[in-house]
Amino acid sequence: MKKQLAFYFQQENCVGCSTCQIACKDKKDLAVGQLFRKVHEFSGGGYQEIDKKVVANVFAYWLSLSCNHCQQPLCVKNCPSGAMQKRAEDGVVFVDQERCLGCKYCMMSCPYGAPQYNKEKGKMGKCDFCRDLLAAGKKPVCVTSCPMRVIDYGELSELREKYGSVDVVQGMPSPDRTKPSIVITPHRSAIARR
């Protein structure tokens, strides 16, 4: 079986501080409007009166998401120039900037909205798992910057063995089509009903 790198996200302990998002933006030097990782906030619920008592069922949770380096990436399949590629050695999906024509078709293909258009360069960009840091034996910047230590990375099969095989929570699109390489320990309010 081929090696596939993946992110792990321990959702229960995420406090939504967005440090991962900011660290990624800083590392990649992204312009306003571009994010390779984003922290999504979900909240809801309310108060119910049961037997003359007011009971709260409010909830809030966060989801830190970047490119999921899917096992069946639609962006790679659809890219007309072959600029969007999946690295054979570790399954990392990245954009070959030289070949990219900026048609934005990868942006239309990704259910997670991961590829981002860089207007200045006229090219697409996305999370590349901090390939430069990996090559230097370091961890991706989102992993090292998280103050709550809720983001980790590793080989997908090992992460699944350790944390389970949840790859979708409430608020995320179905994983069936692209098979995202992500493992999540879901927040109690975010467990997806499939």
Place this chain on the structure above:
Amino acid sequence: MGNEWSLVFFTVISQAGIGLMTANQLFNRQRLALNKILFCILSLTVISMGVSLTHLGSPFNSYAAIFNLANSWLSRENLFLGLFLALTSLVFFFNIRSEKGSPPVIGWLAVAAGLLCLISMANVYTNTAFAAWETFYTHLLFYTTAAALGSLVYAVLVWQPAKQKQDTAVSQSLVLGIAAIILQIISLLAYVIVLSNGSAAMQQSLALLAAQLPLLISSQIIAFLAIVGIVFCLHRYQQERIDNTNTLLNMSLFAIVITAVILRYLFYSCGVLPMGI
């Protein structure tokens, strides 16, 4: 998805060119106004290609757009549009070089390339993450636009010479145009029903469509008026009374162009991604 005007115009113009070539091959047995028709097809295709370049962030890399033919419908669309242009140019070249014109097989090959381009173009959108584009409507919208615009532009271009030569194919092309417009109206209604019963992303798309209801209704009123105009032209043509009806046919064609642009704009603007980073 926002306002993708370059994609709106690229798809509508290229579909008009492909539809016109198909109508010409189907109906123009007497080779009426052939140079004018072929020049029109080539102009539409070249203009559409030019417009498509304005959508690209790096147009100088556009040569690479056919590098992923094995997997990408967008690559296939580009290849078939290029082939369509090349084969239509060949037909035009033969036609201006000799009285006999081009061998029919080249014209039919151009039509085949054009139709394959149309199918690829529809598949480009059905294979995205936009739920609103994954339905049957994408295919029907693209094919009916090509049929309606192609047959009506054909009728406008051959109207006078066809009358002089007692050609009946103009009537057939007008009937095809009317059928395509009616099918488009019915498919729009079915699309709205599918969106209303669909996923959360489809419901969101429906809400976006509903927010532009005046524009949507206007487009359908314009389409209905165009049908009335075309039916009137057809009636006059069959009665051999064509004095002023050419103006009415031109106006009906203009109305159909407006409808096509509005429907395409709405198609792009109601696309919603399941989630965005």
